[in-house]
Amino acid sequence: MAEFMTETEQSSPVVPHPGTTGERRGRAGGSDAGPYDGQEAAALLERTRTLVDPELRAALESLPGSLRRIALYHFGWQHADGTPARDNAGKAIRPALVLAAAAALGGPTAQAAAVRAAVAIELVHNFTLLHDDVMDRDTSRRHRPTVWSVFGDADAILAGDALQALALRLLAEDPHPASAPAAARLADCVVELCAGQHADTDMERRAPDEVTLDEVLAMSEAKTGALLGCACALGALYAGAGDEDVAALDGFGRQAGLAFQLIDDVIGIWGDPRHTGKPAGADLASRKKSLPVVAALSSGAPAAAELAALYAEPYVSGDAEGVVRTALAVERAGGRDWAQTEAADRMARAVQELSRAVPAPEAADGLLALAEFVTRRTG
Template identity: 80%
Template sequence: MTEFMTGTARRAPGAAPPGGAAEKPAVPGPRDRRSPATGTGDGPPDGQEAAALLERTRALVDPRLRAAVESLPGPMRRIALYHFGWQSADGTPAAGNAGKAIRPALVLAAASALGGPAAAASAVRAAAAVELVHNFTLLHDDVMDRDTTRRHRPTAWTVFGDADAILAGDALQALALRLLAEDEHPASGPAAARLADCVVELCAGQHADTALERRAPDEVTLDEVLAMAEAKTGALLGCACALGALYAGAGEEDVAALDGFGRQAGLAFQLIDDVIGIWGDPQRTGKPAGADLAARKKSLPVVAALASGTPAATELAELYGKPYVAGDTEGIARTALAVERAGGREWAQAEAADRMARAMQELARAVPAPEAAGDLLALAEFVTRRRS
């Protein structure tokens, strides 16, 4: 493999930029950078702002989500309620984790940034629709990836079987489009069309992901994996922001800018997610340590490491060329160390910072006043600082 693009300059993982030392692996959040409007930084927050915003979003969106899920036929309803954490496998009530609500929060934050609180209040249906689509993808991804744990409990397919989990995911997608179809807001039609286009892009991204997994490690390029990640993750975050802009009555340029902000933030999200997938704490992630490495996933840090041309890259290629043996924790540790020594972790963290810088540029096009962009900035900060 040849060296690859990192931002605007070609540089192999771990290599020093011209005239300086190698980049530090820390990922600066958007508030460590200069404000889109004033060019001044206001220092990193402690994360409480984003946590409060996500909590408010759940309070607004969950009743709409739950009402939609409760409208499903019995078998589909039971699986969906289990997936969201609202029921146990035996159908008894549960107070589980329904997810972080990042995507619906982006809908409401974008609507508020461009149209104020009234616009955000009008976009709750759209926010719920985006969350339903996100969970449709999770149900399907878990089946295709054979993931056995999500949100600290067994995945739906392991409890109810492949077919029922897939059908429940299909039902959630239908509920999302129905929410928008029944919405009397003038933006609901364009929003439904945009969300449908996003689903097609998500499916294309998942197809690319599964196709890449069938190829040898040295046959996959970083550009391919970045394009796949934008389709699988960036597309829905961009769509969430764009739907919020539509519900605020924004013009095409502002809608496109918010979509660009979400896409770039989504790539940063995926980069950090891939780092967590290798080095994250299972107590925080709810998944086994090194699950992505055990599955031999060609995540962004792994492909970056393979492209480095280092001895560690050669070792990693050899390890990835052999199937994982269940219970081989030592092998997982060696593989993670090879990724790190080849520069994959450092590259992913630096690339995430670069993507957030691009996201801030897109945001400044549509929302130049930092006080109006506060919620979006807080969510972007959460994306780059999270550990699970």
């Protein structure tokens, strides 16, 4: 969304991290290579898709006819007419966290045992995406029309419900001793996700000056941090970790999840549609009270009043100039700078949590690479 930026603002929303990939490799006695390039995370994500996709696809194929077709369309494996497709099934960040956490605490054997848990996390994540798209009326995801816009609201909601049920069935049928506590933890996470979504929809009905930054941070932890924390905790459970280490991994995922959400909100305003797959400024057009917006509104800066006035008016379809003006007001009121600084702080907290359970830098590499990946992306 280059038209939202000045010539000096064309950089991607990169977060300065404590302990970048190059730095932690140096401490571990490996390469002192420089800037993070995402190759380590990309390899982890590719391996995750290789491990997870066969069991994920088998779970989806177990659904009855029409639900199966809708789910396979959502994952990019079928076109709307039921013919095969090879579209983007998503980055697999959450299942990668499950496997990386299991490997960090229990090695390759624990990682192999945790594949079903990784699939369960991916199913729950996609259940939330299907429902979110209906509630937010988003018409595009992963560069193709959303399920509700193709099949209708009812089918999208029911397909999401079916994915959640599949996730819990996978864990219920898993003979691994960690499956029962993992299922209970995942169920608790779903309740927290729903509470976070409820808080989000409630905030959307309130005036901009009635929503506090603390409220939005709490909502974001529930909506985004909870599932990333749960993913890491499930990996720890499958590695046979004790309660303290499971809690530390959950804390790592939650803090990294908040950093993820902060950068996602930055992308929702200033991201390039070619990368995001969504229209430019979609969050502003929908008057979403994202973290940068609420930070800007509560900043006390002169531009905050302008932003409040803009948000008080309903968006007029096709008003590109209005979206540009709103984005500039958020930026002038400090919303963008605050979000990027806060994301860096949350990553620092995440690293502290991780070091409690995984003190050896080389064992933590996979988890840190994934956390860096999600907070250094542009779409």
